[in-house]
Amino acid sequence: MRYLGRGQRWIAGHGRWWGFGLLPALIALVLYAGALTALAVWSGDLAAWATPFADGWGSPWQGLLRGLFVVLLFAGGLTLSVLTFTAVTLLIGDPFYESLSEKVEESEGHCPPGPGRPLWREIAVALRDMVHVLLRAAGFGVLLFLLGFLPVVGQTLVPAIGFCVSGFFLAVELTTVAMQRRDIPVRERLRLLRGRKALAVGFGTPLVLLFLIPFIAVVLMPGAVAGATLLVRDLVPDPSAGDAEPEAGPGGRAAAPEAYLPPQSGPGPSGVRPRAGW
Structure with missing residues (x-):
């Protein structure tokens, strides 16, 4: 949770970047508001189209069935909006958050140069990674939904x-910008954060709870991206950053996170092909 505070403090000290980082979230908010408004307006027609078998039902059963369908449809749309808002905001704001994340890294002393891909390629990679993460999250969502029927x-x-x-x-979504700058593929990002579950959950869960408050996601998103960038700097230190001291761990010792090792194309001196790892 310390990274959340550090990110918000960084944004508070750089007000211009806070306003800059608000733009993608505001655009996403307008798009979602328009989609939910259209869903509310057309939900009655959708209910009638989806339940043709109830055309001959008398009052009040037809109204009750279609009213329940409208409520469930809108609740599903609202839930989907909450789950996908961050991913869509990051996709829309890729150039914005890339610049914000770079500024955070520069203010900390060093910014990795990045893979040097063109903007369209960066957006395509971000979209592919977003789908990959959302499919994994959806699998967990289905499992938890089924487990929700267990008593107590x-x-x-x-x-x-x-x-x-x-x-x-x-946390996976928010660290994407800084991880992509280090050219770490999405599967390796997931593996790295799985190895530090307490860190990832401690960073992301408070934000999930805060994002349930209307409009708070728009206000906190720039600071969340800044905090995620600071988290990645400590989690995956850049060897070219110089002799930066790692943060002290709980016992006062410096925690030395393992750096990302890119896969090598040939066998090592012993004839064994090394694996990419942490």
């Missing part, structure tokens, strides 16, 4: 686990 556990433990799972994947 489904109403107590499963929702808490669900928030933690959402927090983990939100």
Whole structure:
């Protein structure tokens, strides 16, 4: 949670970048508001189209069925909006958040040069990675939905686990910008954050809870990206950054995170082909 505070403090000290970072979230908010408004306006027609078997039903059963369908349809749309808002905002704001993340890294002393891909290629990679992460998150969502029908556990433990799972994947999404700059593929990002589950969950879960408050996601998103950048700097130190001292761990010692090792194309001196790892 310290990274959340550090990111918001960085943004508070750089007000121009806070306003700059608000733009993608505001654009996404307008798009989602328009989509939800259209869904609300046309939900009655959608309910009638989806339930033709109820055309001959009398009152009040037809109204009750279609009213329930409208409520479930809008609730599903709202839930989908909450789950995808961050990913869509990051996709829209890729150039914005790339510049913001670079500024954060420069203010900390060193910014990795990045893979040097053109903008259209960066957006295509971001879209592909977003789909990859969302499919994994959807798999967990289906599993937790089914577990929610278990007595007692489904109403107590499963929702808490669900928030933690959402927090983990939100951390994956927010660290994407800084990870892509280091040219770390999405599968390796997931593996790295799985190895530090407490760090990822502790960063993402408070944001999931805060994002449930209307409009708060728009305000906090720039600071969340800044905090995620600071997290990645400590998690995957850049060898070319000089003799930067790692942060002290709980016992006062400097924590030395393992650096990302890119895959090598040929066998090593012993004839064994090395693996990419952490």
